[in-house]
Amino acid sequence: MIRVILYRREIKANFILFLIFAGVLTMYSVMIVMMFDPKLGDSLRMMSESMPEIFAAFGMADVGTTLLEFVAGYLYGMLFVAFPGVFIIILAGRLVAKYVDNGSMVYLLTVPKKRWSFVLTQAAVLVTYIALMVIYVTGLILITSHILFPDEMEIKEFFNLNIGLFGLLVFFAGVCFFPSCLCNDSKRATGIGAGVIIYSILMQMIAQVGEKFENLRLITPLTLFQIDNFLIGKQEAWVGCGILYVVGILFIVAGIVIFHRRDLPI
Amino acid sequence: MEHLIEIHHITKDYGRQRGVFDLSFQVKKGEVLGFLGPNGAGKTTTIRQLLGFIKPDSGSLRISGMDCFQDADKIQNYLGYLPGETAFIDSMNGMEFIQFVAKMKGMKDLGRAQELMSRFDLNPTGKIKKMSKGMKQKIGIVCAFMQDPEILILDEPTSGLDPLMQEQFVNLILQEKKRGKTILMSSHIFEEVEKTCDRAVIIRNGRLVAVENMETLRSNRKKIMEITFQTSEMASAFASKVLNVACEKNTVILNVGMELDEVIKKAAVYTIMDMNVRTQSLEEFFLHFYHHDMPSNEELFCSLRREEK
Numbered sequence: 001m002i003r004v005i006l007y008r009r010e011i012k013a014n015f016i017l018f019l020i021f022a023g024v025l026t027m028y029s030v031m032i033v034m035m036f037d038p039k040l041g042d043s044l045r046m047m048s049e050s051m052p053e054i055f056a057a058f059g060m061a062d063v064g065t066t067l068l069e070f071v072a073g074y075l076y077g078m079l080f081v082a083f084p085g086v087f088i089i090i091l092a093g094r095l096v097a098k099y100v101d102n103g104s105m106v107y108l109l110t111v112p113k114k115r116w117s118f119v120l121t122q123a124a125v126l127v128t129y130i131a132l133m134v135i136y137v138t139g140l141i142l143i144t145s146h147i148l149f150p151d152e153m154e155i156k157e158f159f160n161l162n163i164g165l166f167g168l169l170v171f172f173a174g175v176c177f178f179p180s181c182l183c184n185d186s187k188r189a190t191g192i193g194a195g196v197i198i199y200s201i202l203m204q205m206i207a208q209v210g211e212k213f214e215n216l217r218l219i220t221p222l223t224l225f226q227i228d229n230f231l232i233g234k235q236e237a238w239v240g241c242g243i244l245y246v247v248g249i250l251f252i253v254a255g256i257v258i259f260h261r262r263d264l265p266i
Numbered sequence: 267m268e269h270l271i272e273i274h275h276i277t278k279d280y281g282r283q284r285g286v287f288d289l290s291f292q293v294k295k296g297e298v299l300g301f302l303g304p305n306g307a308g309k310t311t312t313i314r315q316l317l318g319f320i321k322p323d324s325g326s327l328r329i330s331g332m333d334c335f336q337d338a339d340k341i342q343n344y345l346g347y348l349p350g351e352t353a354f355i356d357s358m359n360g361m362e363f364i365q366f367v368a369k370m371k372g373m374k375d376l377g378r379a380q381e382l383m384s385r386f387d388l389n390p391t392g393k394i395k396k397m398s399k400g401m402k403q404k405i406g407i408v409c410a411f412m413q414d415p416e417i418l419i420l421d422e423p424t425s426g427l428d429p430l431m432q433e434q435f436v437n438l439i440l441q442e443k444k445r446g447k448t449i450l451m452s453s454h455i456f457e458e459v460e461k462t463c464d465r466a467v468i469i470r471n472g473r474l475v476a477v478e479n480m481e482t483l484r485s486n487r488k489k490i491m492e493i494t495f496q497t498s499e500m501a502s503a504f505a506s507k508v509l510n511v512a513c514e515k516n517t518v519i520l521n522v523g524m525e526l527d528e529v530i531k532k533a534a535v536y537t538i539m540d541m542n543v544r545t546q547s548l549e550e551f552f553l554h555f556y557h558h559d560m561p562s563n564e565e566l567f568c569s570l571r572r573e574e575k
Contacts, residue, residue: 009366104354112371263321265320
């Protein structure tokens with residue numbers, strides 16, 4: 001099934017990349033939780049009122065009053081989507097397309113293992129790191145808010161929100177892993193994945209700015225990650241989230257199947 | 267005799283006459299087969315199909331009776347491969363890479379890898395990114411041979427190696443041949459093919475040109491001789507007595523095959539100021555032996571002059 005030696009080596013080789021992104025997310029997470037302090041919160045709200053379009057674009061327009069709403073609004077609307085998005089773009093390209101592009105794939109495939117076991121391992125590495133990232137930020141925010149504002153966080157809803165975030169990132173993973181399996185040129189592979197993610201984020205930003213562009217919501221997959229519904233515990237949130245999981249996994253599986261069968265110029 | 271590598275009528279068409287077309291040949295058990303042809307002839311395309319990296323449009327390839335694409339994983343238990351373009355994982359150092367490949371192949375014992383490293387005088391502790399082409403080639407050789415596989419497929423194995431190491435490599439092949447290994451080796455260098463191979467398959471533009479015993483190739487190979495006489499009269503007098511010559515002032519250039527003795531005796535009648543002898547390169551040989559559009563003597567002369575400069 002999964003090639004253990006390869007898995008370990010890839011986890012090790014990409015750990016620094018993970019640390020860099022985890023570091024950035026740590027900084028933002030702690031900062032935002034600290035800002036929940038009512039007075040600082042007021043100053044953020046004042047900033048928001050002074051440039052409403054920009055705050056709206058980043059999904060920070062009507063940030064609520066509870067700690068959960070505050071965190072969800074300032075982190076999950078944009079930062080926790082965009083930064084992990086970039087991480088996934090880089091990692092997915094590194095895991096498959098780069099090896100085909102520079103030819104070192106020869107050594108990864110000339111082993112007595114089926115070709116699909118190679119791509120399955122690489123997909124597992126990608127999903128492992130995404131899961132680690134979500135678990136890390138979940139834990140970090142829970143601990144930080146517990147220290148600074150004990151008993152303020154609504155833990156169940158917060159967990160659900162993170163399951164939803166993981167779904168969105170699995171979708172991103174599929175969108176980036178699929179071209180990585182298909183393309184011989186690693187720049188093109190990265191370009192396609194990055195294109196889809198940037199498009200999704202941009203459309204959502206424009207849609208949030210004003211009612212004029214409201215309909216753009218319908219053409220970005222980010223709409224399926226329904227933060228507001230997660231916060232109020234509405235069941236609809238799981239439908240969108242489920243679609244993201246299914247589509248993401250389908251893309252990953254399709255990548256594995258196609259890579260197993262295709263011609264490799266190595 | 268049992269065939270370990272069998273290629274039956276494979277076609278892989280990349281368009282614009284690139285690829286391989288209806289190519290068939292076999293490698294017998296215990297044989298060293300040279301796989302020759304000019305650049306772009308389709309050698310690497312054929313080898314990639316043997317390794318199961320690409321599928322033929324039609325035809326079949328088998329190693330030890332197993333399909334090269336479907337059963338690529340099983341074949342790997344018996345196969346050592348040296349790619350034509352060496353590309354490793356740059357972030358590792360050489361030794362880490364060799365160990366990583368060994369682990370992935372499920373090898374426990376690195377004794378043979380050590381042996382090969384000392385044989386090729388390789389110290390693989392530096393970063394791969396900073397290594398010379400020769401160093402990388404040595405790492406590739408170690409990776410191909412360290413498992414002590416039954417079958418070896420080697421794509422231009424000595425490219426980047428200095429003459430001393432090329433000789434070391436020829437010795438290694440001869441030793442493996444004695445141990446009964448089956449080897450398919452593509453090459454540009456006549457000497458290494460001549461010293462190691464039993465037969466040679468020659469392809470051009472993706473099509474089979476000939477399968478020859480090494481003996482036949484050797485006997486058809488010519489020497490190129492350049493003789494400078496004392497006077498231009500002597501040169502033209504000598505030129506009129508032999509075939510395949512070009513004459514310029516007091517210098518004569520000619521292709522010599524089996525008639526070497528005769529030619530030298532004819533030349534010895536005159537006063538010789540200088541003489542150069544060079545063996546045909548593999549490319550020149552193909553051009554002459556298999557393509558009857560031989561270059562004219564003037565062209566030959568020009569190409570030799572160019573080479574000297």
